[in-house]
Amino acid sequence: MSKLRVLYDCDNCPAYCCSYEHIEATPADVKRLARHFGLDEETARDRFTKPAPAGAPGRVLRHQKDVHFGTVCRFLDTETRHCTIYDARPRICRSYPGTGRCGFYDFLMSERRSQEDADYVPSFTRG
Numbered sequence: 295m296s297k298l299r300v301l302y303d304c305d306n307c308p309a310y311c312c313s314y315e316h317i318e319a320t321p322a323d324v325k326r327l328a329r330h331f332g333l334d335e336e337t338a339r340d341r342f343t344k345p346a347p348a349g350a351p352g353r354v355l356r357h358q359k360d361v362h363f364g365t366v367c368r369f370l371d372t373e374t375r376h377c378t379i380y381d382a383r384p385r386i387c388r389s390y391p392g393t394g395r396c397g398f399y400d401f402l403m404s405e406r407r408s409q410e411d412a413d414y415v416p417s418f419t420r421g
């Protein structure tokens with residue numbers, strides 16, 4: 295079976311996808327988080343998630359402050375840019391980007407080429 299060719303490198307990215315405001319946390323995701331942290335589900339839901347923004351249904355992961363993007367998922371290590379709950383991360387994090395390309399990564403590479411700086415991170419101030 296041929297393996298999907300992947301045109302992005304998460305180790306060369308400051309975790310753009312973890313800055314997304316709407317990172318869905320389903321009841322099954324909350325259950326997994328509760329098990330991971332040894333908490334009851336209600337505590338895990340309240341501590342780690344909040345209602346989805348702009349009146350959207352469901353809940354999303356809470357954020358923390360971040361130097362690059364304003365805010366990022368509370369579970370991102372803002373120094374290493376790695377997920378601190380990798381084995382317990384929500385389903386949406388496991389499936390993203392779902393294809394061989396990552397739009398965030400394409401954007402990052404395009405900006406780095408324009409700036410002629412392989413480490414450049416376009417910064418945002420939202421959040």
Ligand code: SF4
Nearest residue numbers: 304307310311396398
């Ligand atoms: S934005 Fe794309 S390249 Fe960056 S960490 Fe997420 S999936 Fe990987």
Ligand code: SF4
Nearest residue numbers: 312367369370377387
């Ligand atoms: S749970 Fe992990 S992979 Fe998912 S958004 Fe948060 S830091 Fe990123």
